[in-house]
Amino acid sequence: MARITLDHLAHAYGPAPKGPQDYALKEIDHVWEQGGAYALLGPSGCGKTTLLNIISGLVRPSRGRILFDDRDVTDLPTEARNIAQVFQFPVVYDTMTVRENLAFPLKNRHVPADRTAARAEEIARLLDLTRVLDRKARNLTADMKQKISLGRGLVRSDVAAILFDEPLTVIDPHLKWQLRSTLKEIHRLLDITMIYVTHDQTEALTFADKVVVMHDGAVVQTGTPEELFERPAHTFVGHFIGSPGMNVLPCRVDGATAYLDNEAIKLLRAYPALRQGQRIELGIRPEFVQLQPKGFGFPARVRRIDDIGRARIARVEMAGRAMSASVPDNVSVTGDEAALFFDTRHVHIYADGHLMAGEPVRRPAS
Numbered sequence: 001m002a003r004i005t006l007d008h009l010a011h012a013y014g015p016a017p018k019g020p021q022d023y024a025l026k027e028i029d030h031v032w033e034q035g036g037a038y039a040l041l042g043p044s045g046c047g048k049t050t051l052l053n054i055i056s057g058l059v060r061p062s063r064g065r066i067l068f069d070d071r072d073v074t075d076l077p078t079e080a081r082n083i084a085q086v087f088q089f090p091v092v093y094d095t096m097t098v099r100e101n102l103a104f105p106l107k108n109r110h111v112p113a114d115r116t117a118a119r120a121e122e123i124a125r126l127l128d129l130t131r132v133l134d135r136k137a138r139n140l141t142a143d144m145k146q147k148i149s150l151g152r153g154l155v156r157s158d159v160a161a162i163l164f165d166e167p168l169t170v171i172d173p174h175l176k177w178q179l180r181s182t183l184k185e186i187h188r189l190l191d192i193t194m195i196y197v198t199h200d201q202t203e204a205l206t207f208a209d210k211v212v213v214m215h216d217g218a219v220v221q222t223g224t225p226e227e228l229f230e231r232p233a234h235t236f237v238g239h240f241i242g243s244p245g246m247n248v249l250p251c252r253v254d255g256a257t258a259y260l261d262n263e264a265i266k267l268l269r270a271y272p273a274l275r276q277g278q279r280i281e282l283g284i285r286p287e288f289v290q291l292q293p294k295g296f297g298f299p300a301r302v303r304r305i306d307d308i309g310r311a312r313i314a315r316v317e318m319a320g321r322a323m324s325a326s327v328p329d330n331v332s333v334t335g336d337e338a339a340l341f342f343d344t345r346h347v348h349i350y351a352d353g354h355l356m357a358g359e360p361v362r363r364p365a366s
């Protein structure tokens with residue numbers, strides 16, 4: 001078990017990188033705390049696998065160091081790092097029984113037979129594999145085989161960390177939800193650092209206590225699921241997390257007022273640090289923009305209303321900008337003319353994609 005530190009880490013696959021665009025991984029400083037349940041979340045090609053391979057030792061970073069506790073492991077091969085890995089596709093021995101498969105990583109390390117047997121049975125119980133323990137792996141479904149792979153990853157209690165690379169890809173959709181909660185439960189019981197790579201926000205948010213969001217080779221935010229929802233540090237996080245994602249609207253900001261075209265939105269903070277030439281945007285999640293009948297807020301035109309089960313979401317246009325808003329249960333809108341109410345406590349201002357802190361505004365008491 002270990003705390004894993006990425007110290008000024010960067011990686012380019014090509015031999016002579018000239019600028020940031022040549023790096024698959026731009027400089028990262030990050031600490032994975034011992035015992036944490038982390039998700040590494042981002043779209044295809046953002047650098048997740050590269051980072052995972054650097055942690056496991058399959059790729060040597062072109063810059064920086066990686067430490068397990070205080071030990072520099074940058075030049076150590078995978079075998080010397082004491083890491084367990086679970087991949088997208090099952091890695092099992094078909095000719096062995098499930099019990100033998102689960103016991104294999106321990107037997108290989110000469111763990112005494114009675115402890116090996118007890119641990120294999122414990123892991124089988126956690127993953128609901130007990131009834132197939134004495135069946136050959138070859139006769140089992142892809143779901144079952146992937147559960148065995150998960151079990152083989154989880155069986156050693158002395159690993160520095162377990163790395164999961166999109167481990168539920170082959171799992172049947174209705175089983176995915178169940179396995180995600182099982183993994184979370186197992187994390188609680190085993191107290192091992194787990195890093196779970198995925199491009200699926202639902203998987204990331206249900207598994208992890210902390211989510212590391214990557215975009216274009218860089219970590220753009222590390223936070224709890226609530227933090228990513230409440231205060232996206234980058235417009236990419238706002239877009240990528242949430243369904244639908246955050247509205248990101250080009251705007252102009254003057255003091256503590258944002259202007260969407262001619263509509264003025266009073267903000268709770270002022271932004272004196274914004275500079276000429278920056279791309280200024282207002283971010284607000286659809287959950288915090290309410291559709292109202294015409295006359296009760298900023299004028300808007302309704303394009304469509306979708307019922308997505310837990311809520312109704314309106315696609316609207318306001319001041320020439322397309323956006324999403326939620327439709328409260330008690331509101332019914334006829335025709336396409338309506339209004340929008342912005343909950344200003346949840347409005348964020350971004351400059352060139354990055355969240356701006358702003359300064360509290362002291363308004364005269366009225």
Ligand SMILES: Nc1ncnc2c1ncn2[C@@H]1O[C@H](COP(=O)(O)OP(=O)(O)OP(=O)(O)O)[C@@H](O)[C@H]1O
Pocket residue numbers: 013014024042043044045046047048049050051199
């Ligand atoms: N062996 C390699 N040689 C050269 N470029 C590579 C290599 N592996 C990855 N890349 C490039 O590095 C970037 C990051 O890729 P990486 O596989 O780490 O992303 P990812 O987020 O894991 O994507 P995916 O979810 O599709 O696996 C991509 O532009 C990719 O083309």
